[in-house]
Amino acid sequence: MALLKINNLVKSYKEAGGILKGVSLDVHKGEVIVILGPSGCGKSTLLRCINGLESIQGGEILLDGEVISNRKNDMHLIRQKIGMVFQSYDLFPNLTVLKNILLGPVKAQKRDKAEVTAQAEKLLERVGLLDRKDSYPRQLSGGQKQRVAIVRALCMNPEILLFDEVTAALDPEMVREVLDVMMDLAKEGRTMLIVTHQLEFARAVADRIVFIDEGVIVEEAKPEEFFTNPKTERAKKFLDAFKFEKRVTYAEMI
Amino acid sequence: MDFNFIKEVIPLYVEATWLTLRIGFIGIILSFITGIFCAVVRYWKIPVLNVIVRVYTEISRNTPLLIQLFFLYFALPRLGVKLSGEQCGIIGLTFLGGSYMAETFRSSLETVGRPQLESGMCVGLNKIQLVRYVVLPQALSVSVPGLVANIIFLLKETSVFSAVALADLMYVAKDLIGLYYKTEESLFLLVIAYFIILLPISLLSRFIEKRLRYGQFGNS
């Protein structure tokens, strides 16, 4: 049975209209799915719907067989099972790195502080930031903040991890350090749903590529197939946008 | 300048300063409480109270304290409610200050912004925990410059208390000028008195603003 099941998800805004027009997706435990698509196609919205940050207007989302869509009262309990990392990291500026990580597990999950601290420190060491555990977010670089955000999500012991264009706001040098962490998690067998524009990374890390355009899943395939032999016109057009023909130099023209 | 005169009347000024500070601070604290209440009502959009708070804010922001005091002190007795000068001062100050504090608190609550809320939600915090651990700490530090500005504003407004027969600084100064014609000395002490009350707070607010701008203002 799938860990996460999305059935015919419909999401529309009053002003903007329909964003997702019937998306169905099954995510199995240990799978890494990368969602690709042009801007505005609804990729981020899809993740936000899964995590209950947006309400849905049709269809349903099931986690472990339980319906989690449009839940009003105890969504915060469900969110403890879903880890999410944002493009803008959104660490709490008034807390140190360690306290940022501990807030959820200790206050929301009511776990033992010592146990969580041990887990947090182990994870911080894994991403190379143990020495910064008492720093404040404003003292860290973008890449460091993002790695902390990932550790914060991991410490909740979630069943599935959602990544929403997490490297989009980073300088190129820092992108790699974050992608390395994500690759590590994938190798470990985590269930991950990744929205990104990093095509090379997508090709390397994904078990499946899901291509969304204008609110529907247009193509779904294994990475090799998708990148070398896209089956639909829209997918081809999307991939072509990343290719440039080498310009004929002035010298060669003469 | 007649320094002997100054020496003689200083006790009067001290007394008046003390009165101003006393009523001022009670008014300020009550304004705080009113302000927090109103800000929370507006933030969570609590149905009926929301409208009342909005009406209150508009009325309070658009009428002078002096007129509010006149109404409290001269008109209300005709309706059977008799208030002392001090009570009028406190009520007037609270009425005026409450809406200013509310505005400061409300805008600082809004600075916390949706991404922070979503971040907190994603680590599984419920509504109450969100407010306690994410919203309030951030809102409080952002609101400090505005709060201090409001305090200064309210302390300045206390200068109209002589309208309700309170022996405040203006009253003392006017009296002395009228009785002894010692205009220079009276005005000099008046200015000094207000400087002593307000300059420290004004400098403190500059210091806080500088420190906050350097300190807490890193986004995530």
Added chain:
Amino acid sequence: MDSSEILNALSTAFSVLFKGKNFVRLLGGLGVTIWIAALSVALSLVLGFLFGIVMNIKNRAVKVVCGIYLEFMRIMPQMVLLFLAYFGITHVFGISISGEAASIIVFTLWGTAEMGDLVRGALQSIPLHQYESGRAIGLTERQIFFYIIIPQTVKRLVPLSMNLITRMIKTTSLVVFVGVIEVVKIGQQIIEANRLTIPTASIAVYGLIFFMYFIVCWPLSLAADKIEKKQKM
């Protein structure tokens, strides 16, 4: 007092407004308030704008002088400033100055300081790249200032100035203390004249004055809020 007595008090109170020329006199008083405010505002806007530009001059002495002026105007309650002008000028210069004149001087000085600070803030909030973009397309510093910076500054200033104007109008209520015959003074005269016949007059008079200030200030506040919201978009 029970409710019927209260209603009675209210109805008799408001009758004073219809007696004779009372209402017209009150309106006249409001007119005095408005013209003092309007003149002060007009002068403050112009002088304040210039002052704000002066405040941005990169000269140490200029900054110190401007700073002292600004701080003094801000720290001193307006009442104190009025007293200083009204009693102080008479004492120091020996000339007898009217309440209106003292008020206009004080409000203009205060308004200029506040407006100047707003202008300074608005000028500083213009991002550096506006200047750089201007230079990049080859404009002179003066052209950049007039065609790019000033229009944007004025735009930002609109809601803030309206805010200041509202505050200035409310503060004009203080001029009654320096002997100006404006709406509050006239109101007090009416109350006094009717002390025996309509003892509850104060309710109506102060209620009306309260309402008058509200009617003048509220539209300005609302407009300022709307403009500010629009600009934030």
